[in-house]
Amino acid sequence: MSVDMKNQVREALEQVLVPEVMRSVVQMNLVRDVEVAGGAVKVTLASTAMAGEIQNTVREMVMAVVGKVPGVTGTTVDFVEAKPKEINQIGKVIAVMSGKGGVGKSLVTGLLAIFLARSGKSVGILDADVTGSSIPKMFGLKIHPRGSESGIVPVLSRSGIETMAMNVLLDNEDDAVIWRGPLMSKVITQFWEEVLWGKLDYLVVDLPPGTGDAALTVMQTIPLTGVIEVFTPQDLTEMIVMKAVKMAQKMNVHVLGVVENMSYLVLPDSGKKMEVFGPSKAGKMAEAAGAPLLGVLPIEPEVARLCDAGDIEKYDSDAAAELFKNIIAALNDKDAK
Numbered sequence: 001m002s003v004d005m006k007n008q009v010r011e012a013l014e015q016v017l018v019p020e021v022m023r024s025v026v027q028m029n030l031v032r033d034v035e036v037a038g039g040a041v042k043v044t045l046a047s048t049a050m051a052g053e054i055q056n057t058v059r060e061m062v063m064a065v066v067g068k069v070p071g072v073t074g075t076t077v078d079f080v081e082a083k084p085k086e087i088n089q090i091g092k093v094i095a096v097m098s099g100k101g102g103v104g105k106s107l108v109t110g111l112l113a114i115f116l117a118r119s120g121k122s123v124g125i126l127d128a129d130v131t132g133s134s135i136p137k138m139f140g141l142k143i144h145p146r147g148s149e150s151g152i153v154p155v156l157s158r159s160g161i162e163t164m165a166m167n168v169l170l171d172n173e174d175d176a177v178i179w180r181g182p183l184m185s186k187v188i189t190q191f192w193e194e195v196l197w198g199k200l201d202y203l204v205v206d207l208p209p210g211t212g213d214a215a216l217t218v219m220q221t222i223p224l225t226g227v228i229e230v231f232t233p234q235d236l237t238e239m240i241v242m243k244a245v246k247m248a249q250k251m252n253v254h255v256l257g258v259v260e261n262m263s264y265l266v267l268p269d270s271g272k273k274m275e276v277f278g279p280s281k282a283g284k285m286a287e288a289a290g291a292p293l294l295g296v297l298p299i300e301p302e303v304a305r306l307c308d309a310g311d312i313e314k315y316d317s318d319a320a321a322e323l324f325k326n327i328i329a330a331l332n333d334k335d336a337k
Contacts, residue, residue, distance in 0.1 A: 005036050005071055009043070012065040019054055020146045020153045021162065021196075025062070027122065028198030029087050032080055039073030041066055047079040048087050049151035049196040055079055084151040085193040090124075091201045092225040092331065094256065095218055097248070099240035101209035103232045104261035106134045107303065108323075109206040110312050112228075115324035117159045121201040124154060126191050127165030128218055129208035130184040136167040140310020144168060151196045159313045164195045185217040192222050211247040219251040226256035226334060228327065229289060233263055233281045238288075245289045256330040257294035258285050259323060265299040273298075292330055295323030 013031055014024045025031055025045060033044040043062055047055055059077040066075045096109045109125060116123045127135040136142075139157045145168055147153050154162040166187065167173050197203065205222065208214045218224070227248045231241040241258075248255050260282040264273040276299060286293040297319050306312050 006034050008069045009034050009066055012069050015065045016061045021156050029089050039071055041072050042076045044078045046082040046087055048082050049147040049153045051148045084196045088197045089199045090203050093203045095205040095207055095224050095227045097207040097227050097244050098230045099244040100237050103230050105230050106206050108230050108259055109204050110138050111320050113161050113204045114313055116202050117161050124162035124197050124200050124203045126205045128188045128205050128214050130166045130187050133165045133167040135165050138307045138312040151194055153196050164191050185213045188217045189221050219253050224253050226254040228256050229258045233277045255291040257292040258289050259295050261297045262299045263296045294326040
């Protein structure tokens with residue numbers, strides 16, 4: 001009977017949403033213990049990233065939902081301290097990188113997170129581009145994250161994607177972050193260890209261009225499932241992106257595959273494809289990287305419009321859907337090896 005009641009209590013706790021992030025205490029992995037003695041129930045929660053008033057609100061919600069479980073005669077709620085890195089439970093971590101800026105890493109990061117969320121997965125985005133954060137703008141995120149001395153709660157997008165980026169911490173989104181490498185590395189580490197991500201199926205990391213401190217910190221600090229390399233069909237880009245591929249290989253990080261962005265433009269009048277930056281190098285780059293070609297994305301004015309408006313979550317296309325399908329296949333292939 002007590003086992004049955006314990007399961008019912010845990011199910012009831014799914015209704016208790018953590019203020020700010022609006023995911024349940026179960027989804028945020030804050031439930032530390034449930035004890036049942038007769039009709040008395042004791043729920044122990046981690047107080048991670050919860051200020052005092054938030055704890056009181058959560059306590060009241062827990063007592064309300066647990067009190068409705070058949071057979072429960074009394075409920076007590078205790079809080080224990082825990083660091084976010086002790087709480088977080090993340091399935092797969094995928095980094096999106098390139099040796100060169102302006103190739104569309106943030107777009108690929110955003111599209112991957114969006115399609116994962118649409119498929120029913122719990123997803124987060126860690127924007128590691130500290131000085132050039134663009135994820136918040138794309139997703140229309142204008143609120144600051146909340147929390148306490150024990151941790152930070154990520155900002156939630158319209159479709160439920162947890163996000164942490166430097167820009168959501170700034171007073172103004174166009175404020176310049178003028179920091180040296182070690183300080184940027186420290187912030188990236190804090191985003192990984194001091195943000196309450198809770199239970200996530202996937203965390204997608206948007207890396208800044210290059211093979212410097214930020215990329216090195218991510219590869220050394222975060223247990224990556226793999227990286228996706230993004231490039232555009234230009235000779236200069238090809239050379240620089242291979243530097244990022246070789247960095248991942250030297251760091252023993254699996255390269256899931258490559259993505260060619262801005263591959264072509266479909267002319268509205270004729271429907272013909274115009275290769276604005278020259279002939280596609282998709283096959284050549286995949287061969288050079290020793291990794292599969294995950295997708296070829298066109299230049300689309302609609303994408304730019306949606307990103308500028310903070311509505312990237314409304315975007316859909318066959319090319320993006322194909323990219324998502326191939327990324328999932330690459331992940332499954334890695335798991336099978």
